[in-house]
Structure formats: structure tokens, C-alpha cells
Amino acid sequence: MTTVNVEKLSCLAExxxxxxxxxxxxxxxxxxxxxxxxEQERDAYETLFSSLGYDLRVDSRxxxxxxxxxxxxxxxxxxxxxxxxxxxxxxFQGDAGKPLRRFTDWRIDRELLDEAYxxxxxxLSAEGISLNDFPDIAKTAERFGFMSKDAxxxxxxxxxxxxxxHFEALATSIEGDFGLDDEGSAxxxxxxxxxxx
Numbered sequence: 001m002t003t004v005n006v007e008k009l010s011c012l013a014e015x016x017x018x019x020x021x022x023x024x025x026x027x028x029x030x031x032x033x034x035x036x037x038x039e040q041e042r043d044a045y046e047t048l049f050s051s052l053g054y055d056l057r058v059d060s061r062x063x064x065x066x067x068x069x070x071x072x073x074x075x076x077x078x079x080x081x082x083x084x085x086x087x088x089x090x091x092f093q094g095d096a097g098k099p100l101r102r103f104t105d106w107r108i109d110r111e112l113l114d115e116a117y118x119x120x121x122x123x124l125s126a127e128g129i130s131l132n133d134f135p136d137i138a139k140t141a142e143r144f145g146f147m148s149k150d151a152x153x154x155x156x157x158x159x160x161x162x163x164x165x166h167f168e169a170l171a172t173s174i175e176g177d178f179g180l181d182d183e184g185s186a187x188x189x190x191x192x193x194x195x196x197x
Contacts, residue, residue, distance in 0.1 A: 004044045011037040015045070018145075019056070019066045023078070025145030025159035028062030029104065038064055062158035063145070078140055084127055085137045086146075086163045089156075092116035103160060109153040113138070 006012065011034045018024050018034070028035040038045055042058055049056045055067040089108065092115065094100055113134045117124060124130075129137070138154050141147040146163075147154045 004048050006048075008041050009037065009044060009048070012045075012048075016049075019064070020054070022068075023065070023144050025063050025065045025157070027145055027157040027159055029157055030145070030148045035062070035064075059158070059161065061161050063161070065145075065159070065162075078144075080127070081129060081133075081137050082141055082144075082146065083163060083166075084124060084129060085134070085141065086156075086160060087167055088116045088120045088124065090164065090167060092119055095119075100164065103156045103164070104158065106156060107153045108138075108147070108155065110135075 009015075015026065015034055015038060018026055018031075026034050026038065028039075038058065046056050046058075049066070056064065057067045058064040089106075089112075090100060090103070092112070093103070093106060098106060114131065117131045117134055121131075138147060142149055142154065144159075145157060146159050147156055149155075
């Protein structure tokens with residue numbers, strides 16, 4: 001059994017508080033002090049949290065969260081809305097020639113959100129998401145550590161890799177290349193999957 005020196009866990013209270021809020025993430029980019037302590041004392045944090053019944057996941061791309069296989073109706077709704085929101089943004093930026101793996105560099109302002117929504121209005125409306133919902137979804141993404149706001153615009157944080165990985169796996173399984181060919185896009189595949197379930 002690993003012994004945990006709690007004195008070295010200088011950010012324990014704040015890390016636990018943040019991660020234990022259903023679905024929140026810590027990101028290297030937006031939480032450098034927390035991330036540095038978490039990264040330096042990763043084994044101790046994993047041991048301690050595991051003994052408390054939490055499954056700490058730390059992704060080397062710069063984000064961490066408590067993995068939870070149980071979910072509530074509200075978290076399912078948030079997850080679904082966030083998935084569509086991010087998929088629309090990735091699809092829109094991909095169509096504009098932006099490299100998907102550079103998503104942390106994208107400036108996401110109201111104009112981009114309006115254009116992305118209008119481009120995918122049909123599927124978003126079918127899911128009950130209006131243009132007026134987009135700012136609220138962005139605030140939810142910010143609260144969960146997927147986006148940060150600076151100078152009137154949002155920026156995607158590394159935790160969004162959790163969604164991007166899923167989108168790419170979905171696109172691969174449908175034999176697409178994430179919307180960059182003439183055979184259809186990942187969003188088209190997602191529309192088919194949503195309507196089949």
C-alpha cells in the first residue's frame with residue numbers, strides 16, 4: 001500500500017472541490033498551479049482519491065477529472081447538449097480549414113456561434129437547441145472546464161479532447177474522416193445515430 005504524504009498535496013482541498021463537482025475538469029492551461037501540484041504528486045492523489053471511492057483520470061494532454069460511470073438525467077442532458085455544441089463547432093471550423101488538433105487556438109465569439117448554429121440549424125432544432133441556447137451551453141462548458149472566456153470570446157480547453165476523441169472514433173467507425181471528404185461528415189453520422197436511438 002502506498003503511503004500518502006498529505007503535506008505535499010498543497011492543492012488538495014481545491015482540487016477535490018473542483019473535481020467533485022459533477023463533471024468538472026482541471027486543465028493545465030487554465031489552472032496552472034493546480035495542474036503543477038496534481039502532475040507532480042499524481043500517484044499520491046490517485047491513491048488518496050481511490051481510497052475515497054473516486055476514479056481520478058489524468059490525461060497527458062493536460063486535463064484531469066473524476067471518472068464516473070453513473071449519471072443523472074440532468075448530466076445526460078448536459079453531456080448531449082455539449083456533444084452537439086462541440087461537434088457543430090468542430091464541423092464548422094473543419095469546413096473553414098482549421099486544424100482540429102489546434103482547437104485551443106480558436107477564438108469562439110458570438111459571430112462564430114451564430115454562423116455555426118445557422119449551418120447546422122436543422123439537427124440542432126431537432127434536438128431542441130435554439131440559437132438562444134448557445135450562450136447558455138457555452139457557459140455550461142465553461143463551468144465544467146471545457147472552455148474559458150477572455151475578452152468577450154471563448155476558447156476551448158484541453159478537456160475538449162474527451163469529445164474530439166469520441167467524434168473521431170465515431171467518424172472512423174462510419175468510415176468517414178471527420179467531415180473532410182465528400183462522403184458526408186461526422187455530424188451527418190451523428191444525426192443518423194441520434195435518430196436511430
